[in-house]
Amino acid sequence: MQVPNQEITLPLLAENQVKLFVKREDLIHPIVSGNKYRKLKYNLLEAKKTAHSTLFTFGGAYSNHIAAVAFAGKKSGFKTIGVIRGEELVEVWEENPTLRFAHEQGMQFHFVSREQYRQKNSPKFIEELQNQNGLFYLLPEGGTNALAVKGCEEILTPEDAEFDYVCCCVGTGGTLAGLINSSNSNQTVLGFPALKGDFLKEDIYKFVTRDNWNLITNYHFGGYAKMDRALIEFINDFRLKTGIQLDPIYTGKLFFGIMDRVEKGYFERNTRILAIHTGGLQGIQGMNIVLKQKNLPTLNV
Numbered sequence: 001m002q003v004p005n006q007e008i009t010l011p012l013l014a015e016n017q018v019k020l021f022v023k024r025e026d027l028i029h030p031i032v033s034g035n036k037y038r039k040l041k042y043n044l045l046e047a048k049k050t051a052h053s054t055l056f057t058f059g060g061a062y063s064n065h066i067a068a069v070a071f072a073g074k075k076s077g078f079k080t081i082g083v084i085r086g087e088e089l090v091e092v093w094e095e096n097p098t099l100r101f102a103h104e105q106g107m108q109f110h111f112v113s114r115e116q117y118r119q120k121n122s123p124k125f126i127e128e129l130q131n132q133n134g135l136f137y138l139l140p141e142g143g144t145n146a147l148a149v150k151g152c153e154e155i156l157t158p159e160d161a162e163f164d165y166v167c168c169c170v171g172t173g174g175t176l177a178g179l180i181n182s183s184n185s186n187q188t189v190l191g192f193p194a195l196k197g198d199f200l201k202e203d204i205y206k207f208v209t210r211d212n213w214n215l216i217t218n219y220h221f222g223g224y225a226k227m228d229r230a231l232i233e234f235i236n237d238f239r240l241k242t243g244i245q246l247d248p249i250y251t252g253k254l255f256f257g258i259m260d261r262v263e264k265g266y267f268e269r270n271t272r273i274l275a276i277h278t279g280g281l282q283g284i285q286g287m288n289i290v291l292k293q294k295n296l297p298t299l300n301v
């Protein structure tokens with residue numbers, strides 16, 4: 001699966017003599033878009049090979065991963081079960097567009113408290129879930145494991161070696177790890193975390209052996225799924241001027257960060273940057289509901 005690299009021609013880039021291209025992974029599919037498709041690819045093959053009939057995973061109420069697992073699971077003939085953070089959702093999940101969609105694909109939900117949810121990596125908790133649900137193929141929260149990283153190694157193509165920087169947003173870091181593994185040693189891979197936390201570097205090192213990469217940690221806007229007026233206005237303006245839709249949780253923060261760094265002169269003249277649009281657009285409908293509740297402007301779609 002290959003997608004185009006689209007050049008962005010905003011005045012700020014020309015003024016700073018920086019070239020910016022976007023790899024349109026968001027075009028892979030409207031729901032299983034971008035990196036979630038890449039991360040599932042080899043996991044679904046493995047689940048088939050090992051004769052599993054059920055995919056089991058974890059996620060929040062707006063999770064792109066939950067939507068992708070539900071959709072891809074159905075398409076590949078798996079039963080899907082999602083452990084969803086927030087027991088209060090039991091009553092109101094039908095108001096949530098992501099969960100409604102996942103349910104339409106046949107996903108079964110277990111709503112758990114935040115406290116229970118934190119045990120998601122505990123072997124004892126997983127064993128209990130296996131006892132209740134029968135044997136399943138476990139996809140971790142966010143979908144990151146070695147096979148997911150392998151899938152993300154297919155994002156870059158040999159032609160992408162011409163870029164000086166490869167930039168990507170970071171949740172768990174699985175996508176970034178794949179990019180690092182398939183980058184050239186003369187390229188620098190920059191990750192823009194969408195959340196606070198020092199654990200990411202360690203997590204990423206579990207999957208990579210190179211060190212031509214770095215994390216740019218000041219564009220998380222206060223944490224995961226946190227956003228402010230400046231970010232929403234940036235996303236709406238970017239769409240107006242480039243025709244490219246970004247999401248407020250991941251790719252909006254990435255492009256805000258890249259443009260801010262261009263403006264501050266961080267990139268040398270004649271630098272060529274490739275930014276990965278990892279998709280995630282299914283979450284916008286739900287985010288607009290949240291933004292309205294917070295009295296913030298909403299995203300134009």
Ligand SMILES: *Cc1c(COP(=O)(O)O)cnc(C)c1O
Pocket residue numbers: 034035036064065142144169170171172173174175176247250251278279280281
């Ligand atoms: C899940 C997701 C990410 C984060 O990917 P990781 O591999 O967990 O770092 C980035 N962008 C979008 C749109 C996502 O849905």
